[in-house]
Amino acid sequence: MGPFAWFKWEALFADLPQFFRGFGYTFLLSVAALALALVLGIIFGLLCEVQFAPFRAISRVYVEFFQNTPLLIQVFFLYNGLPLIFGLKLSVTTIGIIGVGLYHGAYITEVVRAGIGSVSRGQLEAGLSQGFTYTQVMLEIILPQAVRVMLPPLTNQAVNLIKNTSVVAIISGADIMFTAKSWSGWNQYYGPAFVAAGILYFVICFPLAKLATHLENKVHGGAVNG
Amino acid sequence: MIQVKDLHKHFGKHEVLKGINLHVKSGEKVVVIGPSGSGKSTLIRCMNHLEKPTSGTVIIDGVDITHPKAPINKVRQDIAMVFQEFNLYPHKTVLENLTLAPIKVQKIDRKAAEASGMKYLERVGLAEKASAHPAQLSGGQKQRVAIARALNMHPNIILFDEPTSALDPEMIQEVLDVMIGLSQENITMVVVTHEMGFAKQVADRVIFMDNGEIVEEGTPQHFFQSPEHDRTKLFLSKILRSN
Numbered sequence: 119m120g121p122f123a124w125f126k127w128e129a130l131f132a133d134l135p136q137f138f139r140g141f142g143y144t145f146l147l148s149v150a151a152l153a154l155a156l157v158l159g160i161i162f163g164l165l166c167e168v169q170f171a172p173f174r175a176i177s178r179v180y181v182e183f184f185q186n187t188p189l190l191i192q193v194f195f196l197y198n199g200l201p202l203i204f205g206l207k208l209s210v211t212t213i214g215i216i217g218v219g220l221y222h223g224a225y226i227t228e229v230v231r232a233g234i235g236s237v238s239r240g241q242l243e244a245g246l247s248q249g250f251t252y253t254q255v256m257l258e259i260i261l262p263q264a265v266r267v268m269l270p271p272l273t274n275q276a277v278n279l280i281k282n283t284s285v286v287a288i289i290s291g292a293d294i295m296f297t298a299k300s301w302s303g304w305n306q307y308y309g310p311a312f313v314a315a316g317i318l319y320f321v322i323c324f325p326l327a328k329l330a331t332h333l334e335n336k337v338h339g340g341a342v343n344g
Numbered sequence: 345m346i347q348v349k350d351l352h353k354h355f356g357k358h359e360v361l362k363g364i365n366l367h368v369k370s371g372e373k374v375v376v377i378g379p380s381g382s383g384k385s386t387l388i389r390c391m392n393h394l395e396k397p398t399s400g401t402v403i404i405d406g407v408d409i410t411h412p413k414a415p416i417n418k419v420r421q422d423i424a425m426v427f428q429e430f431n432l433y434p435h436k437t438v439l440e441n442l443t444l445a446p447i448k449v450q451k452i453d454r455k456a457a458e459a460s461g462m463k464y465l466e467r468v469g470l471a472e473k474a475s476a477h478p479a480q481l482s483g484g485q486k487q488r489v490a491i492a493r494a495l496n497m498h499p500n501i502i503l504f505d506e507p508t509s510a511l512d513p514e515m516i517q518e519v520l521d522v523m524i525g526l527s528q529e530n531i532t533m534v535v536v537t538h539e540m541g542f543a544k545q546v547a548d549r550v551i552f553m554d555n556g557e558i559v560e561e562g563t564p565q566h567f568f569q570s571p572e573h574d575r576t577k578l579f580l581s582k583i584l585r586s587n
Binding site: 238240241243244246247250251254259262263266 | 449
């Protein structure tokens with residue numbers, strides 16, 4: 119009676135709808151957290167580029183804080199700390215979205231900053247010399263070029279984000295990871311449970327990773343030069 | 345047209361411009377020459393405020409662009425710049441490079457901007473490249489597009505910042521020819537260059553800069569045949585020998 123005995127798989131197949139619900143939850147959580155992370159990343163990434171030093175400092179503090187502390191602790195803080203300190207009790211889903219969104223927003227900030235930095239300074243000067251405002255130069259000239267550079271690492275960030283949504287299992291969010299944990303905790307069929315969970319993550323992440331490679335080849339294939 | 349008064353520019357402790365005074369008249373063609381590091385590029389970049397002077401004033405058509413509240417984006421529409429490194433927009437086609445600013449900044453109707461854009465592309469001999477991307481062009485072609493892009497703003501002044509310095513030798517003449525053609529018009533040109541032949545042929549006035557100062561200025565004839573200052577003579581002897 120090994121860890122992967124057939125009857126355990128039969129039990130898993132019988133309860134597959136549970137796992138699909140977990141899959142759906144992970145998917146929605148990922149979409150919402152990614153949306154938040156993108157918004158934060160773009161805002162803080164652009165703040166890195168402005169003249170006004172305090173804005174750049176805020177952006178740096180945000181990035182360094184969230185990149186250099188574990189996501190798990192951040193989520194614990196939102197779950198246990200906020201109610202104790204501020205009496206603020208958020209739903210598990212909200213905590214998942216905010217926690218993962220803030221964490222990956224910091225990484226996306228760096229992606230955005232690097233993307234903008236990859237566009238030569240001459241582009242800014244050409245735009246300004248033609249009478250564009252700084253904002254117009256960003257929107258019409260710099261960002262369209264930066265996005266090409268940003269897309270592959272952004273896609274990688276999306277993959278990491280999806281995998282990291284599994285932290286909500288710790289605070290009982292009904293995602294893939296939690297489903298596997300609770301289902302197998304109840305019947306002890308750990309083998310099939312976690313294999314299935316792994317496959318479900320793989321199903322979302324693998325195509326994205328492939329897309330990232332494809333985009334990367336495209337960026338490096340078509341060398342662009344002004 | 346362009347008035348530069350007691351212009352100073354420091355980069356950190358290094359003083360790049362040490363009190364420049366210059367008046368460029370409407371329609372005048374001024375060629376600025378001098379050794380690298382003499383401050384000539386910095387001077388021309390102060391004329392459209394890409395470089396912020398440390399002190400002094402730059403007045404374009406009566407507007408002091410060094411004033412913090414100066415309508416700089418408005419002024420820049422009248423004073424185009426052609427860069428050493430072309431700085432075309434690589435994500436746009438050649439024609440879009442010409443029409444982007446007229447449409448978005450000057451709010452000119454797209455059709456009209458494209459029509460005048462095609463006219464200028466024809467003029468620089470690149471009408472057939474209208475739908476190409478900059479990456480598909482040679483250096484000389486890129487610079488001719490950059491000049492057409494400048495012209496499509498219908499500026500009163502064009503600043504050229506070493507427009508042929510990044511080009512392979514065999515492509516320099518095609519760009520100079522376009523500039524020589526342009527000099528027949530009533531457009532004001534300030535050209536930083538090492539092309540002495542161009543200076544002789546086109547300039548109303550040649551300005552020699554060295555070490556952050558204007559050392560000598562005059563007509564090409566005066567300048568190349570009877571320069572007064574030793575530094576000018578030394579520079580000319582070096583550059584004419586190497587040409």
